[in-house]
Amino acid sequence: MSGVPGPPEPWNEDLxxxxxxxxxxxxxxxxxxxxxxxxxxxxxxxxxxxxxxDAVRALPMRDAPExxxxxxxxxxxxxxxxxxxxxxxxxxxxxxxxESRRASRLPRWVAxxxxxxxxxxxxxxxxxxxxxQVDPPVASFTDAHAIRDSLNSDAVSxxxxxxxxxxxxx
Amino acid sequence: xxxxxxxxRAVGAGLAAVAMLAVGLVAxxxxxxxxxxxxxxxxxxxxxxxxxxxxxxQIEWLADGNWQIARVPVTGEGGTVQVGKGNHKAEGSGDxxxxxxxxxxxxxxxxxxxxxxxxPTKHWKLAIAKGPQVAGRTTDVVTATDPxxxxxxxxxxxxxxxxxxxxxxxxxxxxxxxxxxxxxEVKKLGGARSAAPATPKAKNAAPKQLGSVPKGYDAPARIxxxxxxxxxxxxxxxxxxxxxSDGLFGISLFEQRGSLDWNGLPRGGGGTAIxxxxxxxxxxxxxxxxxxxxGDLTLTAVSDATVRDLQTFAVAFGQQSGDDGGVVxxxxxxxxxxxxFR
Numbered sequence: 001m002s003g004v005p006g007p008p009e010p011w012n013e014d015l016x017x018x019x020x021x022x023x024x025x026x027x028x029x030x031x032x033x034x035x036x037x038x039x040x041x042x043x044x045x046x047x048x049x050x051x052x053x054d055a056v057r058a059l060p061m062r063d064a065p066e067x068x069x070x071x072x073x074x075x076x077x078x079x080x081x082x083x084x085x086x087x088x089x090x091x092x093x094x095x096x097x098x099e100s101r102r103a104s105r106l107p108r109w110v111a112x113x114x115x116x117x118x119x120x121x122x123x124x125x126x127x128x129x130x131x132x133q134v135d136p137p138v139a140s141f142t143d144a145h146a147i148r149d150s151l152n153s154d155a156v157s158x159x160x161x162x163x164x165x166x167x168x169x170x
Numbered sequence: 171x172x173x174x175x176x177x178x179r180a181v182g183a184g185l186a187a188v189a190m191l192a193v194g195l196v197a198x199x200x201x202x203x204x205x206x207x208x209x210x211x212x213x214x215x216x217x218x219x220x221x222x223x224x225x226x227x228q229i230e231w232l233a234d235g236n237w238q239i240a241r242v243p244v245t246g247e248g249g250t251v252q253v254g255k256g257n258h259k260a261e262g263s264g265d266x267x268x269x270x271x272x273x274x275x276x277x278x279x280x281x282x283x284x285x286x287x288x289x290p291t292k293h294w295k296l297a298i299a300k301g302p303q304v305a306g307r308t309t310d311v312v313t314a315t316d317p318x319x320x321x322x323x324x325x326x327x328x329x330x331x332x333x334x335x336x337x338x339x340x341x342x343x344x345x346x347x348x349x350x351x352x353x354x355e356v357k358k359l360g361g362a363r364s365a366a367p368a369t370p371k372a373k374n375a376a377p378k379q380l381g382s383v384p385k386g387y388d389a390p391a392r393i394x395x396x397x398x399x400x401x402x403x404x405x406x407x408x409x410x411x412x413x414x415s416d417g418l419f420g421i422s423l424f425e426q427r428g429s430l431d432w433n434g435l436p437r438g439g440g441g442t443a444i445x446x447x448x449x450x451x452x453x454x455x456x457x458x459x460x461x462x463x464x465g466d467l468t469l470t471a472v473s474d475a476t477v478r479d480l481q482t483f484a485v486a487f488g489q490q491s492g493d494d495g496g497v498v499x500x501x502x503x504x505x506x507x508x509x510x511f512r
Contacts, residue, residue, distance in 0.1 A: 132427075132428040132429075133428055133429050133430070133431040133434075134426040134427070134428040134429070134430065134431060134468045135431045135434030135435075136424065136426060136430070136434075136435070136461055136468060136470045137407070138435070138436060138452070138459055138461065138470060139436075139456075141409075141411075141422070141424045141459070141470050141472055142454065142456035142457060142459060142472050143260075143269060143278070143456065144278070144377070144405065144411060144422065144424075144472075145420075145422035145456070145457065145472035145473070146260070146456055146457070147260075147267045147269070147278040147279050148279070148283075148401070148403075148411070148413050148420070148422055149413075149420040149422070149474075150262055150267065151265065151267075151279065151283045152215075152283065152287050152400070152415060152420060153215055153420065154214055154215055154217075154218060154335040154338070155218050155219075155251045155262045156218055156227060156244055156246075156251060156253065156335065156351075157227075157335060157338045157351040157352075159251065159253045159260040159262055159267075160227045160229055160242050160244065160253045160254075160351055161229055161351070161454075161455045161456040161457065162253065162254070162258075162260040162269060162456065163242040163253045163254020163255070163258045163259055163260055164229065164240050164242060164254070164258065164455045164456070168436035168437075168438070168452065168454060
């Protein structure tokens with residue numbers, strides 16, 4: 001019975017995402033390409049998935065924010081240690097069957113688009129410059145006030161402090 | 171009935187007239203005192219332009235509970251006032267001001283002031299009386315009292331002969347002196363006029379007058395019920411300078427866009443709270459200085475008013491300046507705050 005082919009796989013939009021990532025079997029590949037040949041909407045959907053994937057890949061590489069380093073400090077890992085296979089904690093892994101996982105997850109293109117949006121937000125946070133820091137020249141401000149004040153009050157009492165060292169310590 | 175009513179009305183009118191006269195007689199001396207004191211203050215404001223003088227001025231200020239003292243020579247010739255010597259000098263003539271430092275003279279002001287300063291009697295009760303001798307001169311003293319607290323907050327001693335201000339004394343809310351600037355030696359006062367000294371050759375560093383402040387800065391027309399905005403200026407370092415006055419005390423408020431670099435501030439000073447914002451205050455020869463952050467602005471207020479008065483001013487500024495941007499800004503704070511971008 002092992003040589004007998006099973007029933008043809010039903011159409012599932014998840015296959016498009018897997019196809020775009022090159023993660024389909026030969027049988028699934030044939031199924032997707034047949035569908036693409038017949039369906040304008042399927043071709044459009046694939047184009048959307050590929051655009052979202054390209055957008056994510058086009059994002060610049062940035063150094064991780066400082067808080068990420070602090071998280072890594074807590075794990076004892078270095079950023080370069082992290083990969084898909086990295087196990088951060090020795091928690092017992094729960095077993096999820098492929099069938100239940102497939103049934104519960106959203107279509108992969110939605111996940112990719114969501115990931116792209118999240119990545120765009122993080123990129124914006126990293127790239128948008130914060131307000132500059134300013135260092136008020138308080139001694140100069142004190143002189144400037146004395147000058148302005150002297151125009152509306154007695155010039156001697158207003159200007160006399162300008163003739164002194166301001167008294168600020170650096 | 172009609173006759174009785176007319177008579178009652180006539181009696182009532184007579185009583186009212188007597189009462190008004192009595193009130194008027196009581197109020198008249200106060201009003202006269204206010205007027206005479208205001209005239210003395212105005213005369214003192216311009217006396218150093220009309221009279222030649224020379225002497226030593228002493229500046230005293232209370233910092234961390236200890237009195238600090240410094241002295242500077244002053245002269246007035248032909249309407250030009252000069253204070254200090256060597257590389258620390260300031261000079262004023264008409265609407266022009268110059269400051270000398272180790273890098274030479276620079277122009278501090280070149281234009282007439284346009285804004286109207288409130289009358290001192292608008293927020294203060296003034297009184298004038300015979301004062302003590304100051305630097306060997308006979309004085310009248312003008313006392314400004316806060317009508318709400320009944321405490322004296324400023325005393326100005328003026329020369330009886332020339333009207334020149336000989337001493338200005340700032341008092342705290344308990345009526346105790348915390349700062350003064352005054353002559354301790356008068357070598358010359360009044361008499362023959364000399365020619366004004368030559369104008370210094372100076373690099374222009376005068377601020378530009380603004381009709382309105384640039385976007386992102388705040389310039390409330392009034393701070394609290396007391397301080398009126400008199401002028402807005404742009405310094406050559408990009409700082410916006412606002413000048414407020416209540417008629418007796420002037421406050422300069424310097425606004426810079428950006429967050430305060432706390433490590434860049436001078437050492438010393440005291441930590442203080444400005445509503446929900448934190449700040450630092452200094453008491454130096456040049457006055458009281460308060461630095462704090464509010465929204466996207468770093469603010470520095472300078473005045474010869476007390477620290478507490480500056481704090482009150484700063485809190486009122488926070489309440490009256492432009493709002494913080496509302497919900498959008500709150501969300502931005504929430505999202506960006508952890509990354510140190512707000």
